[in-house]
Amino acid sequence: MRVTEMSVLISEGCIFDLRRHERGSNWTDPEIVELLQLWSDESVQIELESSLRNQRVFDRIAHILREKGIYRTGDQCREKIKKMKLEYRRIKDNHKMRSWKFYDVMDRVLANRPAITYSSLGGAVIAQQVFQSSGAPEAYLQGVPAGSFGPASSGGFLFGQPPKAGDPLDIKCEDVEESMLNSGEAPPEMYYGSGDDQETDGQSLLEPEDTLGRAESTLNTRISPSGFSDLNMTGSATATTLAAGGPVSHDTSDEPRKEGSRQQTSVRQRKRRRGGKTSWCHGGGRCGGQERLDKALASFLSWQQSAEERLLSLEEARLERELQAEERREQREERRAEQERQHELRLFSMLTGVLLAVREGTQTTTQSDPATSPLARFSASLMTTPAPSAPSSSSQPPPEAPTTESIFNQETKKSQLTSVKACKMSQNALETLRGEEGPGNSVYLSERGNSIRLHEGILQEGYIQYGMDRHHDTDNPDGIINMGTSENKLCYDLLHKRLTKPDMLHINPSLLQYSDWRGHAFLREAVAKFLTHYCCSPNPLKADNVVVMNGCGSLFSCIAAVICDPKDAILIPTPFYGVIIEDLHLYSDVKLFHVPLDCEADGKDNRPFRLTVGKLEEGLQRAKEEGLTIRGVILMNPHNPLAEIYSLKEMITFLEFAKRNALHAIVDEVYMLTVFDESVTFQSVLSADSLPDPQRTHVMWGMSKDFAMAGIRIGTLYTENRDLVEALAKLGSFHGVPGTTQHQVAQLLQDKEWINEEFLPENRRRLKAACSYMTGELLSMGIPFLDRPATLYVWADLRKYLQESSFEEELSLWKCFLRHKVLLSCGQAFCCSVPGWFRIVFADQQHHLQLGLKRIREALKETEEKMRVPDIKQTSEESQSQ
Numbered sequence: 001m002r003v004t005e006m007s008v009l010i011s012e013g014c015i016f017d018l019r020r021h022e023r024g025s026n027w028t029d030p031e032i033v034e035l036l037q038l039w040s041d042e043s044v045q046i047e048l049e050s051s052l053r054n055q056r057v058f059d060r061i062a063h064i065l066r067e068k069g070i071y072r073t074g075d076q077c078r079e080k081i082k083k084m085k086l087e088y089r090r091i092k093d094n095h096k097m098r099s100w101k102f103y104d105v106m107d108r109v110l111a112n113r114p115a116i117t118y119s120s121l122g123g124a125v126i127a128q129q130v131f132q133s134s135g136a137p138e139a140y141l142q143g144v145p146a147g148s149f150g151p152a153s154s155g156g157f158l159f160g161q162p163p164k165a166g167d168p169l170d171i172k173c174e175d176v177e178e179s180m181l182n183s184g185e186a187p188p189e190m191y192y193g194s195g196d197d198q199e200t201d202g203q204s205l206l207e208p209e210d211t212l213g214r215a216e217s218t219l220n221t222r223i224s225p226s227g228f229s230d231l232n233m234t235g236s237a238t239a240t241t242l243a244a245g246g247p248v249s250h251d252t253s254d255e256p257r258k259e260g261s262r263q264q265t266s267v268r269q270r271k272r273r274r275g276g277k278t279s280w281c282h283g284g285g286r287c288g289g290q291e292r293l294d295k296a297l298a299s300f301l302s303w304q305q306s307a308e309e310r311l312l313s314l315e316e317a318r319l320e321r322e323l324q325a326e327e328r329r330e331q332r333e334e335r336r337a338e339q340e341r342q343h344e345l346r347l348f349s350m351l352t353g354v355l356l357a358v359r360e361g362t363q364t365t366t367q368s369d370p371a372t373s374p375l376a377r378f379s380a381s382l383m384t385t386p387a388p389s390a391p392s393s394s395s396q397p398p399p400e401a402p403t404t405e406s407i408f409n410q411e412t413k414k415s416q417l418t419s420v421k422a423c424k425m426s427q428n429a430l431e432t433l434r435g436e437e438g439p440g441n442s443v444y445l446s447e448r449g450n451s452i453r454l455h456e457g458i459l460q461e462g463y464i465q466y467g468m469d470r471h472h473d474t475d476n477p478d479g480i481i482n483m484g485t486s487e488n489k490l491c492y493d494l495l496h497k498r499l500t501k502p503d504m505l506h507i508n509p510s511l512l513q514y515s516d517w518r519g520h521a522f523l524r525e526a527v528a529k530f531l532t533h534y535c536c537s538p539n540p541l542k543a544d545n546v547v548v549m550n551g552c553g554s555l556f557s558c559i560a561a562v563i564c565d566p567k568d569a570i571l572i573p574t575p576f577y578g579v580i581i582e583d584l585h586l587y588s589d590v591k592l593f594h595v596p597l598d599c600e601a602d603g604k605d606n607r608p609f610r611l612t613v614g615k616l617e618e619g620l621q622r623a624k625e626e627g628l629t630i631r632g633v634i635l636m637n638p639h640n641p642l643a644e645i646y647s648l649k650e651m652i653t654f655l656e657f658a659k660r661n662a663l664h665a666i667v668d669e670v671y672m673l674t675v676f677d678e679s680v681t682f683q684s685v686l687s688a689d690s691l692p693d694p695q696r697t698h699v700m701w702g703m704s705k706d707f708a709m710a711g712i713r714i715g716t717l718y719t720e721n722r723d724l725v726e727a728l729a730k731l732g733s734f735h736g737v738p739g740t741t742q743h744q745v746a747q748l749l750q751d752k753e754w755i756n757e758e759f760l761p762e763n764r765r766r767l768k769a770a771c772s773y774m775t776g777e778l779l780s781m782g783i784p785f786l787d788r789p790a791t792l793y794v795w796a797d798l799r800k801y802l803q804e805s806s807f808e809e810e811l812s813l814w815k816c817f818l819r820h821k822v823l824l825s826c827g828q829a830f831c832c833s834v835p836g837w838f839r840i841v842f843a844d845q846q847h848h849l850q851l852g853l854k855r856i857r858e859a860l861k862e863t864e865e866k867m868r869v870p871d872i873k874q875t876s877e878e879s880q881s882q
Helices: 002-012 029-039 043-050 056-068 076-094 103-110 122-133 231-243 262-266 267-281 290-365 372-384 415-434 449-454 458-468 492-499 522-535 550-564 579-589 613-626 648-660 722-734 738-751 752-780 807-819 848-880
Strands: 546-549 569-574 591-596 630-636 664-668 697-702 715-720 793-799 835-840
Touching: 002 076, 029 043, 029 056, 029 076, 043 056, 043 697, 056 076, 076 103, 076 290, 076 492, 076 522, 290 458, 290 793, 372 648, 458 807, 492 738, 522 738, 546 550, 546 722, 550 579, 550 664, 550 697, 550 715, 550 722, 579 648, 591 613, 591 715, 613 630, 613 738, 630 648, 648 664, 752 793, 807 848
Parallel strands: 569 591, 569 630, 630 664, 664 697
Antiparallel strands: 546 715, 697 715, 793 835
C-alpha cells in the first residue's frame, strides 16, 4: 500500500516540488536548542515514528521556529536532525570521547529505547488501523498477543519514550550575538507541496467510501505542548486504544455526511482512496489476507532499512571526503606559507649579500686603483646611480670614494651612463650573492655547479610562485592569474582538432630510433619549405642549412658555445627577454653586454626605445674599452618585450653594422606570424635578395609563439654557415626532439590549407580582440603603453605608481601584484634601464583577463593609498615646522 501510494504521490507531484533543497547548515547553538526542544517532544516523536512521511512535521517545526525569530525551512530542520543522528551514531559506534555538547540530549532520545522492530510494531499498527476502520470482524485480530502492538503509552513509538516536554535540556551553549539569531529579514520560504494537498499518512486506508463504513479517528487525539496536532497522531492514538482493549467508535450509517470535512475532500484524495480500497479490499471482506499484508510490509520495511543503511554510508563517506579535503587545504596553506617565508629569506639574503659587496668594495677602492677591481666598479655604479639607488642608506660611499666618471672617462652622455649602470645593477644584484660567500653552497657541487643551482632570476621566481598556486576556474578560483608568461592560450580548440587527426598518429620504426641530431630529414625539408613560403624568400631555402633542437633556448646556448669562448660577450639592446641570460651564461659562460635604449621618444619618429646603429656603435666601443671581446649581436624582430616591428631596411642596416665589425648576427623571429593587423607587414631578413654577411647571419624560429605550442619544444635555425651547422650537430645529442614529435610538426607545417584557412585567420582574430580589450582597459585606468599590433603582450608604463624611481620600488610593486594573485613581468627582469615598466600578456580567455585586470586595479589602488600616506605626513611636518 505504501509503495503504491508513494508512487502515485510522486507521479502527481504532491510530495516534492522537485527542487534541490538547501541543507541545514550554519546553525547556532541557541537555534539547535530550540529545534531539539520541539523535536524531542513526546507527541512529535510518536508522530514521526508512526508515519513513513514526516515532511509536514518538520514544516510545522519550521513554522514555530519562524514565530520565534529563527528562519529555517522544514527541509533544513530535517537535514539538521539527520546530521545530528549521524554524528551521535558515529561517536557511539567508535567509542570516542563524548564531548559533543548535544550527545546527552540525543542519547536520551535515541539510546534508551526498547528493542522493538518495525515489522512487529509499526506494521501491525497500520494493519490494525486498516482492518478496524474497515469494519473487519474482531475475529480477524484474534490470536494476536496483548501488547504486540507496543505499550499503549508509547503510541507505537519505535525507540521507546522520548524526553518529557517539561524536562530541561542540559546543553552548554556558546554565547551568540542577538544579531545572529534574529536577522532583520526572513529568508525566502521554500515550498515542497506539504499542506492540504497532501494526504495524512494512512488516512486513505481509514476512509473507504461506499461499501465500507467511514471510521471516525478523532478519539484520543494527542496535542503536543507546542501546538502540534495531526491525523498521524490520531491514527497512533487509535492504535493505542485498540492495543489497550478500548472501544473505537464507528459510524455505520449509510446516509451521506454533511460535515465540512467531506466537502473539503479533493477529487485527487477520493481517487487515491478508491485506488487503495480496490487494492486492499479486492476479493472479499477480509481485504486480501494476513499473509499478503505481512509479505508486503516485510518487503517494504526491508527495502526501507537497506535504503537507510545506504544513505547513512553515503553520508559518512561524504563527511569523510569533506574532512580529507579540508585537511588537504590546510596542508596546502601551510606549504604555501612556508614557501613564502623561504622566498622572503632568499630576498633578504640577496640584500645582505649586496650590502656586504658594497662595503668590501668601498674598502678596496681606498687601497687600490678602482679601475682594476670589477667589484669596486660594481659598487661605484651602485653608489653613484641617482635613480636606481642602493638598497639602503648605509651603502652610501664616503666623500672621497671614486665616481663612475673615473671608470668610464669616455665621450658618452650622462643619461646613457646612468642607464648602463642601472642595467648592470639589475643584472648583477642577483649574481653578487651567488659567489663563494653566498649562502646555501653545496659541498657536493663545484663552484660552477653551485652558481647554476643558486641562480634564480625574477622571471623564474615569479613562475615558481605561480606554479605553487595556479588559478583554476573550479579547483582553485583564488589562485594566481598568469599574465607574465608569454603563452598563447586562445587556440587550444583549433590545435586539438588538428592534432587528433589520423595522420598525426603515424608510427614507424625510424621514429623510435636514433636520428640525425640536426633533425629528421623529412622535418628539415618541411621547415625549409615553410620558411621559404612564409618568409617570402626569393630563393628556395635548403634543408641542409636547417638545424632543429628542443626549443630556441637550446639554440641560443649552442650558438654561443660555438661562436664564443668563455668570458666573451654578445651585444644585446635592452630591454630584452631576460631568460637569454641563462641560455648563454649557464652552459657557455658567455656574457651579454647591454645597449640601453631610451624610454623617451627621440623626436625623430616619436618611437620610445628606438634602436639605431649609432647606439650599437656606442655600445661596442664601451665594451672594447672595458676589455671585453664581443663576438656577436642579438636582434629580435618582432621585439620581446617591446613588440616593436622593424622594417627590412632597418634590419639590413643592423646587419651591415655586424658585417663591418665581423660580428655574428643572431636574428630571433619567433613572433613573425603573430602580427594581427592587416595594415602592418612583417618582413623577415630571409626575404632580402642578398644578406650583407650570409656566413654570419643566423635566423631562429620556433613553434612556441606562432603556433601556440610552447610545450612541444621545437626551435629551428637557418644558416648558410656549414661549419656552424656541423658544430651544432655535435651538440644536438643533448637537445634532440622525439621522433614522433618531429613527425607531428612536419605534418602540421606541410598542411598549408589548415594553416592559411583555419589557424592563422582565427588566431589573429582572437589575438586582435584580446589586445583591443586589454589596451582599452589600460586606457580606462590611465596607464600608458606601447601600442603595437604584434606578439602576445603590451609593454606598459607604471612609473607613476612608484614612490621613487628605483628598482627596489619596482620590485615592491611586483610583489604587490603577486599578493593580489596576479603575475606580471617587471622591467628589471628584462634588464630595462628605467624602473617602472611591466610586460602584460593578453593572449588568454576573456574571463581570465577580466579577473586579472580586476586584481591589477586592486593592487594599484592599494599602492596609491600607500603613496598618499607619506605625502600627508610630509605636509603635516611642513606645517608644524612653519
